[in-house]
Amino acid sequence: MTLVRFAPSPTGYLHIGNARPALLNALFARRTGGQFLLRLDDTDAERSTEVFAAAIEEDLAWLGIVPDLFARQSARKAQHDAAADRLRAAGRLYPCYETQEELERRRKRQLGRGQPPIYDRAALRLGAEERAALEAEGRRPHWRFLLEGRTVAWDDLVRGPAHVDCASLSDPVLIRADGTYLYTLPSVVDDADLGITHVIRGEDHVTNTGVQVQIFEALGAAVPVFGHHNLLTTADGEGLSKRLGHLSLRGLREAGYEPAAVRSLAVLTGSAESVRAVPDLDALAGLIDLGEISRAPARFDPAELDGLNARLVHAMPYAEVSERLAALGIPADSAEALWLAVRANLNRVPEAAEWWRVTTGPLEPVITEPAVIAAARDSLPPEPFGPETWKAWTADIKARTGAKGRGLFMPLRLALTGLERGPDLAGLLPLIGRDRAARRLAGETA
Numbered sequence: 343m344t345l346v347r348f349a350p351s352p353t354g355y356l357h358i359g360n361a362r363p364a365l366l367n368a369l370f371a372r373r374t375g376g377q378f379l380l381r382l383d384d385t386d387a388e389r390s391t392e393v394f395a396a397a398i399e400e401d402l403a404w405l406g407i408v409p410d411l412f413a414r415q416s417a418r419k420a421q422h423d424a425a426a427d428r429l430r431a432a433g434r435l436y437p438c439y440e441t442q443e444e445l446e447r448r449r450k451r452q453l454g455r456g457q458p459p460i461y462d463r464a465a466l467r468l469g470a471e472e473r474a475a476l477e478a479e480g481r482r483p484h485w486r487f488l489l490e491g492r493t494v495a496w497d498d499l500v501r502g503p504a505h506v507d508c509a510s511l512s513d514p515v516l517i518r519a520d521g522t523y524l525y526t527l528p529s530v531v532d533d534a535d536l537g538i539t540h541v542i543r544g545e546d547h548v549t550n551t552g553v554q555v556q557i558f559e560a561l562g563a564a565v566p567v568f569g570h571h572n573l574l575t576t577a578d579g580e581g582l583s584k585r586l587g588h589l590s591l592r593g594l595r596e597a598g599y600e601p602a603a604v605r606s607l608a609v610l611t612g613s614a615e616s617v618r619a620v621p622d623l624d625a626l627a628g629l630i631d632l633g634e635i636s637r638a639p640a641r642f643d644p645a646e647l648d649g650l651n652a653r654l655v656h657a658m659p660y661a662e663v664s665e666r667l668a669a670l671g672i673p674a675d676s677a678e679a680l681w682l683a684v685r686a687n688l689n690r691v692p693e694a695a696e697w698w699r700v701t702t703g704p705l706e707p708v709i710t711e712p713a714v715i716a717a718a719r720d721s722l723p724p725e726p727f728g729p730e731t732w733k734a735w736t737a738d739i740k741a742r743t744g745a746k747g748r749g750l751f752m753p754l755r756l757a758l759t760g761l762e763r764g765p766d767l768a769g770l771l772p773l774i775g776r777d778r779a780a781r782r783l784a785g786e787t788a
């Protein structure tokens with residue numbers, strides 16, 4: 343059985359760029375009948391918070407992702423320690439005592455000599471006495487993984503044949519001097535222990551994969567299948583960071599975007615498929631073939647979201663929005679009629695509230711063609727107003743004044759709504775009602 347995972351650090355809110363790996367994993371699980379694990383990479387105790395952890399779950403649920411399984415790295419420290427001990431015993435994890443400044447100086451020297459700035463493994467050559475002397479000075483070791491100087495190759499789900507030449511990398515630090523883990527080792531231990539079959543993540547992790555494959559092997563664990571997708575970037579090629587608050591999933595939700603629009607943009611950008619609004623998760627899963635994802639950056643323009651969203655909103659049945667309209671303060675007895683009258687004019691559902699305000703007023707009418715407006719007042723039909731009222735009424739005004747087309751409809755729109763543009767008045771008029779319409783045609787604020 344396929345088991346994939348999405349492994350964010352709870353150090354910020356998820357944004358649309360994080361939605362991409364989350365969805366690619368969730369859709370892959372769907373397609374293969376597998377399961378999805380949410381793993382919180384919370385080894386950085388200072389920056390990880392419960393608020394962000396809860397928000398991640400909430401935001402994933404909004405996207406339509408309900409994890410089958412959960413894990414937290416902070417709860418698995420014993421397993422990480424055991425793995426570190428095994429690596430030490432195998433001679434693959436060694437203590438180092440250099441300070442940041444010493445390492446920086448060495449790097450500069452190497453660069454000055456035209457050498458690659460790779461850690462020179464000086465600590466590997468320390469004898470027991472030298473180590474004891476450094477510890478006596480109060481230095482605490484950080485621990486590096488001893489890489490084998492070979493190329494690690496794998497068949498990438500997205501990129502095809504892929505490789506990393508580990509001879510050109512510094513031995514990575516797995517444990518900091520304060521004893522805390524960097525993400526590299528816990529991720530391998532957790533993936534191995536929890537039986538992750540496929541690691542699908544951004545291409546910013548390709549080099550990590552070279553290192554992590556060596557760690558899997560050093561621990562005698564089965565190496566999962568890897569897939570590295572291109573990263574979502576804005577149209578100017580800029581990466582998305584957590585600083586782009588307006589593209590945080592909660593920001594988008596609060597602004598009234600549909601999860602299906604966000605989903606579609608997050609995964610179809612930079613795929614073999616055209617970017618379009620796909621409402622259904624299974625349908626979206628059917629479109630995403632990891633092997634077809636492009637290797638170029640997945641550039642998108644945040645404005646595309648409006649177009650995708652509008653298409654979804656225009657086709658959205660009332661039953662799907664009734665609760666949200668109620669939450670916007672639109673009374674239940676008018677909400678369906680309002681929805682059907684205005685949805686074709688909306689980019690986002692909350693904009694319905696603006697049309698409710700226009701409908702119920704008070705607003706300042708704009709009177710432009712007094713003759714047309716006078717005829718409109720005189721011929722205003724009796725209640726009840728229904729879907730046919732507008733047609734019959736405007737036919738009557740046309741017969742009385744000879745006004746037609748824009749010359750007829752624009753003065754009426756301006757008088758009834760105060761605006762030059764808006765939804766079809768045939769739908770709005772019954773909601774405005776006879777009394778309010780009469781007052782607006784008389785130039786009164788109503």
Ligand code: GLU
Pocket residue numbers: 348349350351383525529542543547
């Ligand atoms: N916590 C890591 C990150 O957010 C997870 C990467 C991975 O999927 O292995 O970058």
